[in-house]
Amino acid sequence: MDKKLTVIDFFCGAGGFSEGFRQMGFDIKYGYDHWKPATDTFNHNFNLDCSVKNILDFEKSIEEIDNIPNTDIIIGSPPCVSFSSSNKSGNADKSLGVKLTECFLRIVAVKKHQPNSILKAWFMENVVNSKRYLQTSYTFKDLNLTEWANKHRIGPNTVAIDLFENTAVINSADYGSIQSRKRVISGEIVKKKKLIVPKPTHCKKGDGLPKYKSIKQIKNHFPTPFDKKSQNVVKDIQYPIEIEQSQITDHFYDTGVYEAEWRFSKHWKINHPFMGKMAFPENENNPSRTITATRIANSRESIIYKSEINRKGDGEFRLPTVREAAIIMGFPITYQFMGSENTKWRLVGNAVCASVSRAFAETVLDSLNIKKGQELVVEKSPNLKGVINLNNYKIKTLDNPPIKNKNARCRWQPIKEGNLTVTLSNYNIEKSTKEDRKWRTSIQYGTGKGFPIQHVEDGYFTKLESIISKFKGGNKFLETINNGFSEKIASAQKLQEMFELQKSDGKFLEPTRLVDEVANIINSIQVNEPEYIQLDTTVFLKKRVPTRQLYALYAINKISTSANIK
Template sequence: MKQYTVVDLFCGAGGFSEGFHQAGFKILRAYDIWEPAIKTHNKNHFNYGKDIATKYDVYKLSTLPRDLFELEVPDSDVIIGSPPCVAFSNSNKSGKGNKELGIKLLKSFLRVVARKKFKENSILKYWMLENVKNIEKYIQDSYTMAELGLPGFDVLKVKKIGTGVYDLQDYGVPSSRKRYICGDFVKPEKCEITKSLGVVTESLGEPGTLDESLVRDPNFDIVLKRNQLTDHHYKKEIPEFEWQKAKRQKMDKGYMGVMSFPEKMERPARTIMATMSGSSRESMILDYSKDSDDRYRYPTIREVATCMSFPIDYRFYGDSDSVKYKLVGNAVPPLFSYSLAKAIAKQDQCYLPSEALLKSFAVEDGFVNLNGEIFPLKEEQTKKPNAKFKYHVPYLKIDAFRAELLNSFNNENVEWVAEIHKGQGKSAKVYKDFEFSLDFLSKFEFSIISEFIDKMSSQIESFERLQEIYIKTTQQRENECLIGPEELLEGLKHLINNNFDNHNDNVEILELNISIPQKILISHFILSELISVIGSCEKSKIMNL
């Protein structure tokens, strides 16, 4: 049976190649510019002892003179590639980042495809491009040779049958990851079973269990002894100041929905990112152990790699966990790639291995195994003097309304303001400096508010002092019993919950032609009055209201 050949552009750690390799395709050549990715690809894939991946700028590769281009890029049946997606990702300035470089690299990939497809006696049958779903709006249906900077009158059709956004968990990948695929390919078949994060962690076992019990790969038919798993037998704990921030981001973002904290094991893992973080909304956070309370850890490299469907014998050649994490997070999940390759193999009756293809590595090949690594607990650092703050009263969101406290800088002078926010994105609304009445409050409730403002203002004193306290570490603030903006909002939350919980109606604000919940107005009023006091260093005239 015939065996198709593959060229991989922007190959990264080799996830795209790995899927085709497991489906029996022969990887001829791969290109990238990042040394750890090239090394990882070469150590996991080789042809007769020769390196497959080479360091090459794909843009320069795509513009080589014909003779050099043909010398550098072998003819193949398939071309695959995943140009860097940062320019198109929603995480890049909320999707508003500069797209110029991304489009340049996209065209570089298409230029290579066109040069191979439209050459005389071409053998290229299939090609496919993988990227974030947001790239769809920046890819044309087709490109003329002139648009790709090439001679001739051929037209490269890009959006053909099967083109679209794929949810990779539908193809056996144990994580939620939506990707856009275009090109000339066979649409893959979906899997009937969705794999969860719990399946991954149960298969791999507790990190540090160095025994000879067997581990069965949840993605490929591979079995290893547990003590043969690399990059798994260690624990890296997330410090409390980081996971507390992540918890707020996940469960109380303000204008976004609630996310699980820690991860829900019965669902596919969240999208694996390229940056390892323990303090963001996208952070993947696991319980430190089954018996621990309020202790959390990062997933091991083996756990995230398996969530991305890399075989459990695949190795990542980075000298730190952050480099290895990036290698994994930037990759195309091999199981999805395998689905694409298998669809081609079945249609064209190509060779398709009946068993998973195992890896073999030299004893001394520069691999850094994180097993047994001891990671010191990260210490919180003081913030920069001009650190920005923007947050609402914790867990107080009503009909998308929230009372926010934020700072800004005029030269080196800091100012604090209170605002009411509603919604997100283009439909977001911000309300400040408007008139409203709190005539629904009793005198006793006003006295409670006055007492709270007096207490807080006596400890905060001024805008500058509030900023000085804010930039200190959590531990410093606790040791010195200081009230910073986070403690202020936390105190305000308790004040509202304990004293104003029965104020569930809305108030019509004629000036704004909008109805705002009473608790939000009360919170905004308190913050505004407090800011007025500490901004002017005068006591509030609140009792005269």
Template sequence: MRVADFFCGAGGFSEGFRQAGFRTLFAVDKWLPAVNTHHGNHPHSNTVLDDVERISLLPDKEFHELVPDTEIIIGSPPCVAFSNSNKSGKGDKSLGIKLLESYLRIVARKKYKLNSILEYWILENVPNIEKFIKPSYTANDLGLEGDFVLQVIHENSGVYNSKNFGVAQNRKRFLCGEFPTPQLIILEDRDVKPLKSILNALGDPMESLNRLIDDPNYNFQMLSRDITDHHFIKELAPHEWQKAKQLKEDKGYMGRMSFPEDINKPARTVMANSSVSSRESIIYGYKNNRYRVPTVRELASVMSFPIDYNFFGDSRGVKSKLVGNAVPPRMAFAFAKSIAEHLGRAVPDHYRPIQHSVESNFTNLNHTVFIINEEKPKKDTARFKYHIPYLIIKAFRVELTNYKSDFDKKEFVWDVEIHKSQGPKAKIYTPLERSIIFTDKNLESKIQLFVDSMEHYLVSFNQFQRQHCLTSEQRLGLLGPNELLDSVKEFIIKTVINITDSDVIQIKEEPKTIPTVIAIGYVVLTKLIEKMRSIENE
């Protein structure tokens, strides 16, 4: 049976259907590396560089001449608009909805044409799209003529996790359309495939180039040196992994994440972003107290791409984006298999090697030397907003920020705030420091002694901004915002001995009641910032 793949990306969806014995006849994407990758691994498909929305709006004759009739349509509209990682899920959804409707318009035009052969169609996206997709769409909803109603949501529509299909990744996706319910391969979390199964199979990227590698997802072997985009090391500089570590382990109200990755569990969701210093960065331990990012091949195998699948791009970033945007092939295979079984068709019982396109230029990252990045000074208007590290009690935290500065005039202001919770429940409090009175006079004396001891490090707000923008090495002996927060945290650790997280203090201003340790952090930091406020800017 024939398949058409829209927003085909690197071809993970098509690959799953290929392994189940189907043939992708037509595929489209508007990103050239995606088109090259799909064509390079699915050379029998007519893979075109085009805009799906434009195609969906073509006049009938042009539309049906370009898009062939197929029994199956699959598609994964770009998910950035609907992702929770896009402004915490609050990003503009209009473009995402437009692309979603473009895909549904294509499905409808093929499904309700005269003598249609379309039998199955599947839409894949992030779970959050479920809030924005309607159960059904009329012809008018899709800008088409006719009186049909395209039923989009069925009983088996919902969120599926790739780990339940044998993928070594905890990746939840929403799928809907017209398809038989796929069979879950793994039902219990204790049986899911861990990240270490991928890393152990592929081995150290810089060693054992002559050994045979067993594909961690499929039953075939390749010589290690013939596996592309794996034999290189992208090591992280200390300033990169230290920032990532802090964001993973101490990101305010957000949950703690493993650093480095916990290889005994399925990998976290592979993202299209190849950043090395973010909360979402995937980081592996490397030798003694060193860290690296995954190779492109490691990411691809985590996504369940076979080791003979090639990714066409001229950089690690482009190739990683191709992988991160894809549909995991083993997950796609499960849906393809359900269709095959529904039709009474036999599914291949062994992996068939990929027949690569011979005319495409391919860049192999093997043996590329990646220089460890040097820390660069921040731009002079760099913003700062962070809390006293590892101090979050009952959703309260004490934050230091320069967000109220006049960045155009470069007149900088530093403030201290008490934050509580997140999202709709988020609150920010700035009670007067003098309104917080401790019954323990000895504590007040210790606070004052500490503030006095820090005085010779304090500078004006503008100078504090300049010191914030220096590199870690340039800032040795100087006080930046991170150093200031670390100093306050160290004081709290040494001072707060008999005070527990359950101890609270009452104040006249909002929030009326705050944890005592949070109150101490707020008072100390506020006293220091007020002293800096009194220093005249240069």
């Protein structure tokens, strides 16, 4: 490329969107972000001097927009937190997300339609859910540009930005990312008046294309976090880069997590009452799931690896290191992130996958008949000035396990089968209230929000004994629950205390471990009749349910009843 096309990046974050364009030979001129660690990281990697800036400053001031440098390309990734399904289960306030997005589109509209515009393309990235809350098109009036449009002899009701025909949902794994991350991309090649979606370079089954990249490729070709300190040369698994191990500052440290944390992650991945099952630990033969902005070990969205060192319980599993997460996001190993470990992680998780950005940058070059460079433009040596080194080459001492807040809510179920779960909880799940200190038994039916809930009264388990005893193995199950297991059930108050401390006390089991033991007991019994068909007695809201769920109902109700009367 003789003359480099210029790029300006809004909501630039760590710079993943810009990095993909730089790799294709574009010149990154400026980045805007309201978070200082983001601008610090952006400046560090692109050798710029950008200042912290709130994008909403451009909401009403045309003068502010006019002062923005004119560039060939505008890119932006408005914050996804408002739209994310993982934020308050998708119920977060969307107004700020919409406002920020429309502010970005306002800037694009001015730069696109101004006299002597040099804008050749613009792109916007966000979570898929954002589509539901944005208009399919925006007039100048919609973007608060009526006065500007009149000044430039454009009708205020003229469409300034068309998203309907210029939006696509893409999967980063299709473009060589080591991550299956679905995102919505909007934008257009201005002279073609449309978004051109790049052709995938990889596919799941490998039909005519290379297969998706997998986590295993990192594990097999990159040092483990527990490797000894050395001056060995480390090769980037995605780019033609080789650096000394000592130049990697965010990988050689122990990310092992407490058993109390990974147990929660495992449970909600495998036994979630209304969402599908997920792998635990991660299936390393597949691309990674989405790297999120929050580094957390006890949620359904947590990315959990089996640790390379032999530990049981605490430290048996670990989180990815910052560098592993950055590789998954498509950053070269020379790319640096400023701040603490949690800040670095947030910078990585909020970024745009460089491989996706690179693919769209290539569509610009192709559309403008500009010859691509023979090699990707990447930094071959890291700039480590001011970068916090996370490496300590030590095994973590796990002697301070996390505890729950006072009066924390508990919800746990032994098995998910037959599209239903039997749950032990210390609050009313249907009303989401905790009026008393009672433990409860309930049954959730179906998948998705709004599923039916059946509340089961204390003592109901006694009505099930005659039914269970008719099944082969039923009497053995009843004997196990009532001789040995029931002695492990503490009072309601004691169960709450153990749950908050995340540990059992003597002979009494912490409530989630009680429920897990129920699962173990059920799994140990051979069930020859897989279905319980209700005839004379109505127990469940469904006529046919798995026999194992009948056993689960008995045991869970035994726990809640025993705890509440002690």
